[in-house]
Amino acid sequence: MPTLNDVAKKANVSKMTVSRVINHPDQVTDELKLMVHAAMKELNYKPNVMAKALANNRTQIIKLLILEEMDYVEPYYMQLLVGIANELDKHSYGLQLVTKRNTKIGDSDGYIVCGMREADYEWLNTLDKPMVLFGENTHGYDFVDSNNQKSIERAVEYGVMLNYETIIFVGMDVAEPFARSREKGYRLAMARFGLEQQVVKLENRSRYAAIFIKENWTNFEPNTLFICASDRLALGISRELKERGGEIPEEFGIIGHDGVFLDQIAYPFLTTLKQSLDEMGVAAAQLVLNKVNAAGLPQENAIFETELKLGGTTRDPFV
Structure with missing residues (x-):
């Protein structure tokens, strides 16, 4: 050997x-x-990983804590997890997936936390290891996220280029920074173009988006674009528009957000703002390891731009 x-x-x-x-x-x-x-x-x-751990007084373990309900997050976290695990492996680190209830079972060198909500921060403050959050926050924690504001601004700009007369923002009904940033992006871009703003906030489930269309169908004029804060909401919009006889994308356009998997099972495929989840997972792993090596000192946040991935729910820009 x-x-x-x-x-x-x-x-x-x-x-x-x-x-x-x-x-x-x-x-x-x-x-x-x-x-x-x-x-x-x-x-x-x-x-020798064990020798390395002993030499550095480390466990060579990073815990991934997902606080969001896991029954309806699709493969979103799977792509993120793959990016995290692959990067940790390069540094001879293992990844342990834990829940809030068993977070402190066994030791680790740090945490990556996903799906947190405002009510979770009092508890998160009790964790005494270097920590990185997946998602922007206002509590001073280092984080990895997409540029949520710019992402939706880009969607509005694209809708204006395609000559949609009405642009409606379908946001998530959660009082969280990422949701506020996406709405802010919509409002800023609409104000810049001097367009009337229409915002609706729904629980992040496709059925609520479908109900919104059903209950307000007579209020929607052709040449309307729906910019949605998630692909899940966009799916509900698309499904019910077709149920009502709306022509997509000729009369109604739809832009989602995330681009993880749901955009590919919709028909027609969704135009969406795709997040770089693999790369974001790598960045989260690098960030938490940097914090571990720096004895928990703050690091620079990692913010990624989204990619406008064209599908069949918006008009062909070249026609």
């Missing part, structure tokens, strides 16, 4: 440098890390 000394010789560095690359990668240059990792790969050298 190859040894630490073998790796050092192959990389033409000292054993101490190899040890630092493995145990304290933040203390060495990227060039040295590349050299050592290349030697490790060539020799098929696997660091």
Whole structure:
């Protein structure tokens, strides 16, 4: 079996440098890390994770805590989890999925928390490990999120380019920063174009969006665009518009948000604002490990732009 000394010789560095690359990668240059990792790969050298943990007084475990109900979040968190797990694996870290009830069973080096709501922060403040949140917040926690405001602004701009006369925002009925930011993006863009603002807030389930269309069908004029705060809401809008005989996208347009899976099972496929969940998972893992290595000191938040993914629920921009 190859040894630490073998790796050092192959990389033409000292054993101490190899040890630092493995145990304290933040203390060495990227060039040295590349050299050592290349030697490790060539020799098929696997660091002793338990020895590394003992040497650093670490558990080599990060806990992922999902506070949102898991019965209707689709594969949203699965894509995020894959990104987190793959990145942690590169640093010889394991990922443990926990619930609020069993958060403190077993030790860990830090937490990544998803699906939190305002009522959760009093409890989150009791956790004494480095923590990163998936989702913007106003409590000073480091976080990873999409640029929610700019995302919806982009949707409004696209709707204006497509000459929709009426643009309605279908938001989520939750008093959370991401929801407020998406609504703010709509309002700012509509004000910039001098357009009348129409906002409705619903529980994030497709059936409530469908009921909204059904109960207000006679109020919707052709050439209306619905910009939705989630693909789930957009699905309900699309389904009921078709039920009522509305022509999509000729008379009515729909833009969703997330682009995880639901946009692909809708017919026609949804135009949506796709989040980079894999990359966001990687960023969350990197951020929490940076905090662990920095003894919990604050890090820079990671904010990602969404991609406007065109489907069949908006007009062809080239026609």
